[in-house]
Amino acid sequence: MAAARILFVEDEASISDPFSRALAREGFEPTVARTAREALALAERAQFDLVLLDLNLPDGDGRDVARDLRRHSDMPIVMLTARGTETDKIVGLELGADDYVVKPFSGAEVIARIRAVLRRSQGRQGLDTPTPSEPAAIGALRVDFGARQVTLGGAPVDLSRKEFDLLSELVRSAGKVVSREDLMSRVWDENWFGSTKTLDTHIGWLRRKLGDDTADPRYLHTVRGVGFRFSAPEEIQP
Ligand code: CA
Numbered sequence: 001m002a003a004a005r006i007l008f009v010e011d012e013a014s015i016s017d018p019f020s021r022a023l024a025r026e027g028f029e030p031t032v033a034r035t036a037r038e039a040l041a042l043a044e045r046a047q048f049d050l051v052l053l054d055l056n057l058p059d060g061d062g063r064d065v066a067r068d069l070r071r072h073s074d075m076p077i078v079m080l081t082a083r084g085t086e087t088d089k090i091v092g093l094e095l096g097a098d099d100y101v102v103k104p105f106s107g108a109e110v111i112a113r114i115r116a117v118l119r120r121s122q123g124r125q126g127l128d129t130p131t132p133s134e135p136a137a138i139g140a141l142r143v144d145f146g147a148r149q150v151t152l153g154g155a156p157v158d159l160s161r162k163e164f165d166l167l168s169e170l171v172r173s174a175g176k177v178v179s180r181e182d183l184m185s186r187v188w189d190e191n192w193f194g195s196t197k198t199l200d201t202h203i204g205w206l207r208r209k210l211g212d213d214t215a216d217p218r219y220l221h222t223v224r225g226v227g228f229r230f231s232a233p234e235e236i237q238p
Pocket of ligand 1: 011
């Protein structure tokens, strides 16, 4: 297997030098960017398997970099943050980061996280093929699982990776209630114990993109105290 290419965005040489050596020793292929600008330029020029992204950069905020990267790429993002508050963690995940590590971190810890995130993202790509990838049609909505494309009334709906994963989980169980815990573990992390605020945020975004009215939803129903339910095809008149 080819070495996973890691884009390591970190301005502090005292962190990036030893840690990129550690990454190389562990069989990864690291490329260091010292500024937000450099990171975006590198990401445009080359393919990376994962981005390790510092939150505080000399020319900007790592969160803006994450947002920019997400606009045209699905590659996993692991955020490095010195701020350990719950809010920052959630903000990182809402931007589409796959995981975060609070500084100071141990090299072994970050490498374990990188491996887990890569495994998940490769598993996700692998999983989409063997499962029945017949597109699902519910009302005006069409979800093509294989191509990861969604249309509403024939018009493409632009979803982030997490939004698509969340929609897929709900649509695959259309007509049935899916618990918050199941959604968190399937879409975010198999060992999720934290807040599920990020789930509600993504549900809100998904509703907006589906043009769903929260008070009287056509597609995405909240089941109080349990989770969410996506309408079955027969519930919606074409
Ligand atoms: Ca920094």
